[in-house]
Amino acid sequence: MEYFIELFFSGLTRGSIYALIALGYTMVYGIIGLINFAHGEIYMIGAFTAFIVATVLSILGFPALAIFVIAALAAAVWSSAYGYTVEKLAYKPLRNAPRLSPLISAIGMSIFLQNYVLLAQTSDFLPFPQLIPDFEFMDSIAGVIGSSDIVILITTAVVMVLLTWLIKYTRIGKAMRATAQDRKMAMLVGINVNHVISATFIIGSSLAAVGGLLIASHVGQINFFIGFIAGIKAFTAAVLGGIGSIPGAVLGSFILGLTEAFATGYVSSDYEDVFAFSLLVLILIFRPAGLLGKSSIEKV
Amino acid sequence: MNFSAKMFSLLSAVAIAAAFSTGAFAGDPIKIGVAGAHSGDLASYGLPTVKAAELVVKHINEKGGINGSQVELMIEDDVCKPEVATNTATKLVSGGAKAVIGHICSGATKAALPIYGEANIILMSPSATNPALTQSGDYPNFYRTIASDDAQARTEVDFAVNTLKAKKIAVIHDKGDYGKGLAEFAKKFIEEGAVAEVVLYEGITPGAVDYSAVVQKIKRTRADAVIFGGYHPEASKIVTQMRKKKMKTVFISDDGVKDDTFIKVAGKYAEGVYATGPADVSSNPITKLYREEHKKVYGSEPGAFFDNAVTAAIVLTNAIEKAGSTDSKAIAKVLHTQVAQTPFGEIMFDEKGDAIGVGFSMYQVKDGSYVQVK
Numbered sequence: 001m002e003y004f005i006e007l008f009f010s011g012l013t014r015g016s017i018y019a020l021i022a023l024g025y026t027m028v029y030g031i032i033g034l035i036n037f038a039h040g041e042i043y044m045i046g047a048f049t050a051f052i053v054a055t056v057l058s059i060l061g062f063p064a065l066a067i068f069v070i071a072a073l074a075a076a077v078w079s080s081a082y083g084y085t086v087e088k089l090a091y092k093p094l095r096n097a098p099r100l101s102p103l104i105s106a107i108g109m110s111i112f113l114q115n116y117v118l119l120a121q122t123s124d125f126l127p128f129p130q131l132i133p134d135f136e137f138m139d140s141i142a143g144v145i146g147s148s149d150i151v152i153l154i155t156t157a158v159v160m161v162l163l164t165w166l167i168k169y170t171r172i173g174k175a176m177r178a179t180a181q182d183r184k185m186a187m188l189v190g191i192n193v194n195h196v197i198s199a200t201f202i203i204g205s206s207l208a209a210v211g212g213l214l215i216a217s218h219v220g221q222i223n224f225f226i227g228f229i230a231g232i233k234a235f236t237a238a239v240l241g242g243i244g245s246i247p248g249a250v251l252g253s254f255i256l257g258l259t260e261a262f263a264t265g266y267v268s269s270d271y272e273d274v275f276a277f278s279l280l281v282l283i284l285i286f287r288p289a290g291l292l293g294k295s296s297i298e299k300v
Numbered sequence: 301m302n303f304s305a306k307m308f309s310l311l312s313a314v315a316i317a318a319a320f321s322t323g324a325f326a327g328d329p330i331k332i333g334v335a336g337a338h339s340g341d342l343a344s345y346g347l348p349t350v351k352a353a354e355l356v357v358k359h360i361n362e363k364g365g366i367n368g369s370q371v372e373l374m375i376e377d378d379v380c381k382p383e384v385a386t387n388t389a390t391k392l393v394s395g396g397a398k399a400v401i402g403h404i405c406s407g408a409t410k411a412a413l414p415i416y417g418e419a420n421i422i423l424m425s426p427s428a429t430n431p432a433l434t435q436s437g438d439y440p441n442f443y444r445t446i447a448s449d450d451a452q453a454r455t456e457v458d459f460a461v462n463t464l465k466a467k468k469i470a471v472i473h474d475k476g477d478y479g480k481g482l483a484e485f486a487k488k489f490i491e492e493g494a495v496a497e498v499v500l501y502e503g504i505t506p507g508a509v510d511y512s513a514v515v516q517k518i519k520r521t522r523a524d525a526v527i528f529g530g531y532h533p534e535a536s537k538i539v540t541q542m543r544k545k546k547m548k549t550v551f552i553s554d555d556g557v558k559d560d561t562f563i564k565v566a567g568k569y570a571e572g573v574y575a576t577g578p579a580d581v582s583s584n585p586i587t588k589l590y591r592e593e594h595k596k597v598y599g600s601e602p603g604a605f606f607d608n609a610v611t612a613a614i615v616l617t618n619a620i621e622k623a624g625s626t627d628s629k630a631i632a633k634v635l636h637t638q639v640a641q642t643p644f645g646e647i648m649f650d651e652k653g654d655a656i657g658v659g660f661s662m663y664q665v666k667d668g669s670y671v672q673v674k
Binding site for chain 1: 371395424457502503504505507509512513514516517519520532533536537540544545549561565566568
């Protein structure tokens with residue numbers, strides 16, 4: 001039973017790591033129907049920004065909590081700038097193009113950003129400072145769940161609640177929903193659709209940046225390629241839960257993380273991806289729109 | 301041309317050449333072949349060997365050659381391709397090479413060996429690590445100055461079982477050619493030893509965000525030691541998560557982990573980790589001499605397998621000199637019985653053709669750097 005609980009928490013941690021990235025995918029898809037493949041790279045840039053800021057601040061002798069907060073803010077701002085720019089440069093000019101064009105553009109952006117960081121920074125693995133300390137009160141259960149796991153879990157939960165609130169009860173959220181439903185109609189009733197889309201990218205990118213900081217701190221290392229693998233898994237999770245749906249992205253992430261953990265624990269880690277993707281195929285056969293996705297009739 | 305006819309003419313040419321050369325020893329140059337990848341994408345593995353051979357031969361010729369004969373190098377490119385390597389070998393054999401340094405890649409070496417075998421020419425590779433080349437017994441004329449692929453796994457297992465007295469060992473790998481290959485050998489050696497048991501044998505996905513599930517699994521098996529085949533990014537994640545979960549399980553890995561980046565990334569959690577790596581020979585005077593000479597002559601740091609190639613050139617020329625002839629039986633006898641002074645210290649060869657003394661050592665992380673154990 002203890003082994004089961006350990007695996008369960010291991011799966012939850014993985015799931016919440018995926019969720020932090022998957023939320024950005026699902027938000028952008030919900031608004032403009034684009035799979036933003038560069039999202040993983042925004043996450044990677046967030047981790048790099050946090051790394052640079054945290055290193056500088058720790059040399060200057062700032063206290064740990066201040067480093068954490070400032071690094072998170074800096075990463076969020078910097079990543080948002082990238083997300084905003086990527087949208088303006090690579091997606092906006094293609095807004096009325098066939099759906100395949102922005103998708104290819106997104107893949108291009110992803111490759112560009114990876115290589116940009118490779119050239120501008122380094123191809124080596126960098127040691128990421130442990131920004132989340134090992135809490136003393138967690139010491140007795142460290143064998144089951146670590147401090148950074150708890151922080152990631154709580155952050156994911158808080159972020160999900162905040163996002164849901166934002167979309168359901170705020171002005172910008174209302175505008176987002178309107179844009180998602182019918183962009184032309186939203187424009188006609190006076191919503192600045194361009195602002196709404198920019199806001200979506202900024203929110204998604206900030207989330208990815210905070211995710212980058214937390215995950216890098218948990219894993220302890222970063223390099224220019226981390227966004228790709230994490231992005232693929234998070235995208236899978238978003239599709240599993242129903243892309244476009246925010247609770248769906250979180251649910252999909254947890255299911256994916258738990259499947260992987262239990263497949264590793266009870267079968268073999270050789271097959272963790274086999275199980276994860278078999279599950280995806282099964283779910284998509286029976287629910288093509290994902291677990292919580294709305295199957296809507298395609299507008300022609 | 302018919303293959304056997306070609307071989308026959310080659311063989312007879314070689315036989316005649318050999319008959320003459322033993323007679324007219326002083327005077328005629330002794331030809332030694334150097335074969336390997338000298339162009340193409342693997343050239344960086346082959347070119348240092350050419351430079352090493354040139355430097356060694358220059359030394360010998362300046363001192364008056366081997367028993368009065370100058371040494372001449374025949375440099376032939378095989379691009380590391382088996383189909384090219386057979387041509388390379390034929391060219392060297394028909395050109396009158398008495399011994400060959402090379403080939404560089406295991407596949408090319410394997411393809412070329414029968415041709416040298418029929419011509420009765422000794423092949424001394426600085427870099428072909430495929431275990432079967434020596435262990436199968438099919439190639440009695442093959443020697444190498446590098447440890448075979450399984451030597452590393454052997455070092456890891458011997459250390460875990462004999463030195464650390466581990467009874468339960470978990471073998472983990474990263475599913476890659478290198479890591480999985482090592483892990484398979486480690487598993488085989490542990491099972492053959494029958495002293496310890498393999499309690500877990502699993503592959504992990506490289507680049508995953510989190511390995512806590514597999515770490516829990518290791519914990520559940522109560523393994524005394526983990527042998528990991530793979531590279532440092534995964535190793536540092538696994539070690540960090542093991543230590544965070546308060547596991548004291550010994551972590552043993554390979555030269556993919558014996559890298560300072562591992563210590564930098566894993567930080568305090570790297571302490572106590574074992575990793576195998578090539579024995580450190582940088583303080584050996586012969587190593588120093590040739591490395592410095594390389595810098596002086598070519599203006600750069602020596603490349604891959606340079607020390608092994610210097611060793612190959614030295615042992616071959618030394619054996620020809622001591623044997624007093626270029627007859628391969630006489631050379632082989634010297635190789636098996638007399639030591640030569642090389643960058644790896646005193647080297648001679650076991651009955652299979654592997655160099656004794658060229659191998660892997662165990663290192664441990666102590667106070668933030670790798671220190672040789674033993």
